[in-house]
Amino acid sequence: MKKILPIIIIGILLIGGISVNATKNENISQKTDKLFFNQPKINNVEDEILIDFENSNSWLKTTGNPMIPCYTKTYIFPFGTKIKNVKATYSEEMQYNLENKIILSPNPTTYINGKKLIYNQQIKDINSYIYPENKIEYNIYSGIIEGKRSIILNIKCFPIQYISSENKILFSENFDITISYEKSDITTINNEEFDMVIIAPEIFSSEIQPLIDHKDTFGIKTFLKTTQDIYSEFSGVDEA
Numbered sequence: 357m358k359k360i361l362p363i364i365i366i367g368i369l370l371i372g373g374i375s376v377n378a379t380k381n382e383n384i385s386q387k388t389d390k391l392f393f394n395q396p397k398i399n400n401v402e403d404e405i406l407i408d409f410e411n412s413n414s415w416l417k418t419t420g421n422p423m424i425p426c427y428t429k430t431y432i433f434p435f436g437t438k439i440k441n442v443k444a445t446y447s448e449e450m451q452y453n454l455e456n457k458i459i460l461s462p463n464p465t466t467y468i469n470g471k472k473l474i475y476n477q478q479i480k481d482i483n484s485y486i487y488p489e490n491k492i493e494y495n496i497y498s499g500i501i502e503g504k505r506s507i508i509l510n511i512k513c514f515p516i517q518y519i520s521s522e523n524k525i526l527f528s529e530n531f532d533i534t535i536s537y538e539k540s541d542i543t544t545i546n547n548e549e550f551d552m553v554i555i556a557p558e559i560f561s562s563e564i565q566p567l568i569d570h571k572d573t574f575g576i577k578t579f580l581k582t583t584q585d586i587y588s589e590f591s592g593v594d595e596a
Contacts, residue, residue, distance in 0.1 A: 383538055384440060391531040393427065393515040396452065404459045407516055407525060414512065416488055422458035424488060427513045435498065435505040436540025442511065444492045446528040453524045486517045497561025498580045505579065509535065552578040
């Protein structure tokens with residue numbers, strides 16, 4: 357058995373109906389997906405507004421900025437697949453005027469020696485632009501799905517965007533997602549055949565992938581083991 361050299365990267369753990377098909381152009385294939393979102397719900401909470409939509413499954417919570425609902429979807433590809441591009445087109449935006457401001461995300465807190473500490477993050481001024489700025493965000497990482505090493509693409513869709521200066525939201529009902537990817541010729545590899553494992557939080561996976569590709573190019577078989585995978589598979593005293 358080869359020795360596995362661990363690299364530990366420590367960081368702060370800080371997006372319908374569906375139709376899927378694939379087309380191929382030389383070495384690049386495409387997968388398309390249609391997402392449908394229900395009309396936004398505007399709820400008054402005292403003198404603030406809480407925005408949501410029925411099939412949302414996540415939130416954008418940036419300290420000091422408005423809480424924005426979103427939809428997260430995960431796509432699984434065979435190990436070695438290279439995600440080349442992710443694009444989204446969406447339906448015409450509808451506008452909703454708000455009577456009050458949207459609820460802000462709270463400051464993170466912790467306790468040291470019994471004393472409560474609040475993390476005060478510098479808040480970016482969002483009055484001059486749309487928040488969030490992009491309709492989609494995505495991350496690429498590797499992991500084990502149903503016992504198989506896989507490439508995992510996680511996409512966050514933001515049907516709702518907020519214009520603070522005008523106190524209104526923009527809403528898009530339909531999203532068309534196009535994923536361009538290069539298929540892999542790599543066969544399934546047992547963990548014992550790896551030369552290196554990189555341990556890091558899932559949020560860093562897309563930044564780490566070029567390092568994995570670089571190591572593989574030089575014959576150093578490398579894979580990423582996320583701290584989230586470790587927490588789910590093993591018990592321990594704390595989550596470092």
